[in-house]
Amino acid sequence: MAFRRACRCLLLVSLALLPLGMAMDSIGSYCAGTSYAGSNKAVANINSVLADLVATGSSGGFATSTAGKGNNVIYGLAQCRGDVSASDCAACLSDAANQLPSTCSYSSDARIWYDYCFVRYENANFFGQSDTDAGVVLVNVQAEDNAKAFEKAVGKVMGKVTAQASAAGSAGLGRDKEQYTPFVSIYGLAQCTRDLAPLTCAQCLSTAVSRFGDYCGAQQGCQINYSSCRVRYEIYPFYFPLAGSGGGRATTDMTKYTKIVVHP
The missing domain is CATH 3.30.430.20 (Gnk2 domain, C-X8-C-X2-C motif)
Structure with a gap:
């Protein structure tokens, strides 16, 4: 995956964080690329990847998944913070997978961060590559x-x-x-x-x-x-x-x- 090195734009917002263990809210998200909302195949592939990430990542704290072919292929990754419990991990991944499609309107590149976990999908293979662009x-x-x-x-x-x-x-x-x-x-x-x-x-x-x-x-x-x-x-x-x-x-x-x- 080619890294994007254009420019860095900063959005500053005041944020009050709740005590740990209370409401599980996203701390941020990133959406880029084109919207797949009008493509039934792409939407189905995104939903399939997210469901697989939750199912396989909840027990071990990490998962990757792919679905689709050609222009509709989707790559996904989910990871929990390595110190959290299996139950907190499962709850975080489930919430992240539910929120990400609506947050990013089924964008071709979507990422969401929580205190306890991170979920991402994209229409390009990013596995094994360091990415310090969006954050x-x-x-x-x-x-x-x-x-x-x-x-x-x-x-x-x-x-x-x-x-x-x-x-x-x-x-x-x-x-x-x-x-x-x-x-x-x-x-x-x-x-x-x-x-x-x-x-x-x-x-x-x-x-x-x-x-x-x-x-x-x-x-x-x-x-x-x-x-x-x-x-x-x-x-x-x-x-x-x-x-x-x-x-x-x-x-x-x-x-x-x-x-x-x-x-x-």
């Missing part, structure tokens, strides 16, 4: 006072989690934390889609982390979600098992974030 960025509006020290600590934890995620046998997931002050820890997560080879995963994550300087600065939390990898850090536990929660869900309300939708 969704969430940035905490609160910043740390000592920017240099905080960014250094963020870089340290993200270095650890990206190394974990790109290591062979890791299933593309890395999680860790770094002590910033005696009272504050920085929690980090990195993940690639499982169709990527370790080197391709490392390249995707390196690109994503390199853009922390563009978007995140010394903000107390930030996540960059691309189509083939995602990176995130916060100053509170957000990945499972939640530290100090006995394995339960997060109950603390998250502060307002800025949402940036990145278009190629």
Whole structure:
């Protein structure tokens, strides 16, 4: 698949995030290409791919699927965040598959991001390729006072989690934390889609982390979600098992974030 390198347009929107485990809402979507709404064959192929992704991805957290031939062929991918439960994964994929066709009006290239999962389909084969064009960025509006020290600590934890995620046998997931002050820890997560080879995963994550300087600065939390990898850090536990929660869900309300939708 030829990558699009035209220009990047940013749409900034204020966003209040609910506590984890409450309403499962999309954090962003991307729609491109032509609409297949008037093509019965293409619509049937899209619906078939999405149904297959939900059925096969719910148990293992990852799935790819294809349907159709020629101009009507559709390639699809679904992945859950590697730390979420099977039930949360299944619920997220089901909601994503239901929302994506209507959100994108059966576009030939459609993607939707959730906190717990990501679903995508396209009329071109993108399997195994790093894609850091379209994406969704969430940035905490609160910043740390000592920017240099905080960014250094963020870089340290993200270095650890990206190394974990790109290591062979890791299933593309890395999680860790770094002590910033005696009272504050920085929690980090990195993940690639499982169709990527370790080197391709490392390249995707390196690109994503390199853009922390563009978007995140010394903000107390930030996540960059691309189509083939995602990176995130916060100053509170957000990945499972939640530290100090006995394995339960997060109950603390998250502060307002800025949402940036990145278009190629």
